[in-house]
Amino acid sequence: MANVSSEIRRVLLTVLECQLCMEYMLPPIYICVKGHNICKSCRSEIEVCPTCIHKFAPMRCVSLEKLSLQVDFPCTNRDSGCKKTMRGNSLTEHQSACTYGTYSCPFDCPRKCNRLTLIQHVKNEHKQTGTETLCSDSYIKILNYSLTKTYSDVIATNIEVFIRTITVINGIWYFLVQYTGPLRNVGRFSYTISFEPRGSHVESISMTHLCQSINDEVNEIYSACKCIMLPVQVLKHYLNARQLSYRFRIVRIR
Numbered sequence: 001m002a003n004v005s006s007e008i009r010r011v012l013l014t015v016l017e018c019q020l021c022m023e024y025m026l027p028p029i030y031i032c033v034k035g036h037n038i039c040k041s042c043r044s045e046i047e048v049c050p051t052c053i054h055k056f057a058p059m060r061c062v063s064l065e066k067l068s069l070q071v072d073f074p075c076t077n078r079d080s081g082c083k084k085t086m087r088g089n090s091l092t093e094h095q096s097a098c099t100y101g102t103y104s105c106p107f108d109c110p111r112k113c114n115r116l117t118l119i120q121h122v123k124n125e126h127k128q129t130g131t132e133t134l135c136s137d138s139y140i141k142i143l144n145y146s147l148t149k150t151y152s153d154v155i156a157t158n159i160e161v162f163i164r165t166i167t168v169i170n171g172i173w174y175f176l177v178q179y180t181g182p183l184r185n186v187g188r189f190s191y192t193i194s195f196e197p198r199g200s201h202v203e204s205i206s207m208t209h210l211c212q213s214i215n216d217e218v219n220e221i222y223s224a225c226k227c228i229m230l231p232v233q234v235l236k237h238y239l240n241a242r243q244l245s246y247r248f249r250i251v252r253i254r
Contacts, residue, residue: 012071016064018042020050024073026088027065032056037064077101080114097182103214118161118180122154138248145244147173147232157250160189163214169222173235176218176227177250179211186213188254193228194247195238202237211250 016024018039025039032038032049033056048055068088075082075091077100086094095101102112105121113121142151150167155177163178177191187210194206207228212221221227238244 009071012067013073016068016071016073020046023076024068024088025064026068026073026091027060029061029064029068030056031059031061037061075100077114093182093184096184103180118154140246140248142244144242145239146242147235155250162189162191162211162250165218168232171232173230173232174222174227175207175230176221177209177211178214178216178218178221180214183213183215186211188252189250190253191228191248191250196245196247198238198240205238 013024018025019036020038020042023039023041025037028040030038030040030043032052033054034049034052036049036051038046038049038056042050043056071088072085073088073091075084075086075098076095077098080100080102082098082100084094084098100114102114103118105111105113105118105125109125111121111125147168150165152163152165155162155164161180163180165174165176165178167174175193179186179189189211190208191211192206192208195204197204207230209226209228212226216226238246
């Protein structure tokens with residue numbers, strides 16, 4: 001009986017396979033006027049059916065969408081080592097959090113890594129920037145700090161991994177922290193930086209912001225002001241002989 005169920009599942013998965021990208025289809029599933037199906041991602045890239053070159057119908061394949069919610073799918077990261085299988089309505093959430101999912105290296109590098117190998121990749125290939133193991137509260141010093149240079153590093157705290165980027169664009173100093181974990185957890189982490197006063201004429205300042213997702217484009221984050229920002233002229237008050245020092249922490253807020 002188990003062999004029969006396994007064979008039925010195999011056949012159903014074949015039916016639910018997109019003919020263009022060969023991944024399994026989840027709602028919404030689109031259909032052409034000749035009855036061929038295609039997944040959401042591929043449909044957004046093409047105007048005609050790749051199988052018969054006919055137009056797409058102005059409706060979705062509801063029958064296959066219902067079927068997809070009753071079948072256990074393997075994770076799309078199965079070739080990278082994920083063994084999970086689950087119903088279609090749970091698969092999307094799992095894949096956004098999958099340990100075996102891939103992330104682009106935060107440095108000027110084409111390499112993509114899963115969360116398990118990202119830190120090791122940075123240690124091996126980007127020693128000049130490095131990886132930092134962060135406690136709940138750390139005091140950071142950047143020697144020979146340059147306002148014309150972008151600083152990026154990987155931060156590991158417990159089981160979470162973050163990317164920290166510091167740069168200056170058009171006279172504005174940007175300090176960004178991106179979270180590499182599940183999308184549902186992005187809003188659960190915040191980071192704070194604090195500058196101590198240098199002399200009686202400069203006051204201490206502290207700024208806090210929510211971490212952003214590693215999937216978000218950095219320049220779009222800057223444009224939307226979704227990170228800590230400071231005029232360079234203000235930042236200069238906290239530079240000491242080209243040394244930038246600040247207190248930094250990441251906390252889970254909910």
